Amino acid sequence: MADLILYLAVTAVGYIIGSKIRDRKDSLGWTGKVQTVALTCLIICMGMRMGSNEEIISNLSTIGVSAVVITVVVMVFSIAGIFITRKIMGIDKYGRFRTEEEKAAGSSAQTDAQETDGKSGVNTMTLVIIGAVIAGMLIGYFVIRNIFAGNMDTFNNLAGWGIKIGLCILLVFVGLDLGLDGTVIDNFRKVGLRIFAFPAVVAVATLLGAGISGMLMGFSLKESLAIGAGYGWYSLAPGIIMDAGYMTASAVSFLHNVMRELFAILFIPFVASKVGYIETTGMPGAAAMDVCLPIVEKSTRSDIAVYSFVSGVILSALVPVMVPLIIG
Numbered sequence: 001m002a003d004l005i006l007y008l009a010v011t012a013v014g015y016i017i018g019s020k021i022r023d024r025k026d027s028l029g030w031t032g033k034v035q036t037v038a039l040t041c042l043i044i045c046m047g048m049r050m051g052s053n054e055e056i057i058s059n060l061s062t063i064g065v066s067a068v069v070i071t072v073v074v075m076v077f078s079i080a081g082i083f084i085t086r087k088i089m090g091i092d093k094y095g096r097f098r099t100e101e102e103k104a105a106g107s108s109a110q111t112d113a114q115e116t117d118g119k120s121g122v123n124t125m126t127l128v129i130i131g132a133v134i135a136g137m138l139i140g141y142f143v144i145r146n147i148f149a150g151n152m153d154t155f156n157n158l159a160g161w162g163i164k165i166g167l168c169i170l171l172v173f174v175g176l177d178l179g180l181d182g183t184v185i186d187n188f189r190k191v192g193l194r195i196f197a198f199p200a201v202v203a204v205a206t207l208l209g210a211g212i213s214g215m216l217m218g219f220s221l222k223e224s225l226a227i228g229a230g231y232g233w234y235s236l237a238p239g240i241i242m243d244a245g246y247m248t249a250s251a252v253s254f255l256h257n258v259m260r261e262l263f264a265i266l267f268i269p270f271v272a273s274k275v276g277y278i279e280t281t282g283m284p285g286a287a288a289m290d291v292c293l294p295i296v297e298k299s300t301r302s303d304i305a306v307y308s309f310v311s312g313v314i315l316s317a318l319v320p321v322m323v324p325l326i327i328g
Contacts, residue, residue: 014173014177039170042163046163048139063252063255081204094301125298133266178302196310203315206231209228231316232285241323264284268292293309
């Protein structure tokens, strides 16, 4: 809860600053480059943490296949669920809710062209993210494990603080972009309470995907649903499942939730470009409100970050309720 309040506060500070200097928006093009550098450093730090984690490395060959299958199915189901939902709501690929008058006026084609032009560098962003993840994991595996041999808790604490500080810096810029854009309030006034439909769909789609794929991989329905109900929160769900006595399911849950965040980091730019902006917000699960929020904002548009934050908050709140309820 403390982290949630912190992330919300720094984003709000950025938004206030952005709204105050909106008339100087054209002179702030450098902020995008700063965000890219900061985001790259953050992902490298995360990669180092994963590459140095003995549990992740040692389990990749034994239970990694189950975790990969469940993760891929869960993310595909989540993307498909959001795609169908926004189509029913009349929201376009770029997250714009258009009235019948706007559609009749032909504003859709013009705005779509502007959106497509504005995201021409998405493939470059994907390459940067992949390179940062690989570099971080290699550094973690070959360097960090040697430097902090026998004292990994110290590194994990330092890395945790580094990630938190990096996130705060990035979230200030996310808020700044929201404030500079100035359209977020108008856009959400059009969408209204329907914004909550997307995390609800992700929650259901995740359980459905995990239930089906988990049983195909040899787990019981209870274990499969509990694995999915972690919603990407790898520091909480595996512990609850382990306490209930399901050791293998706990290990799969840990890897699945780590992979859900990692795969989201890698593929958010691709999904934004090829499928839709709002679909990116369901991919990370709980991480949509923190680690993956800057990537969503960078790959889509400023106001889509609000969809992402709301989705992440709701899914995070569901984890301590759903996992004990299912596994108990």
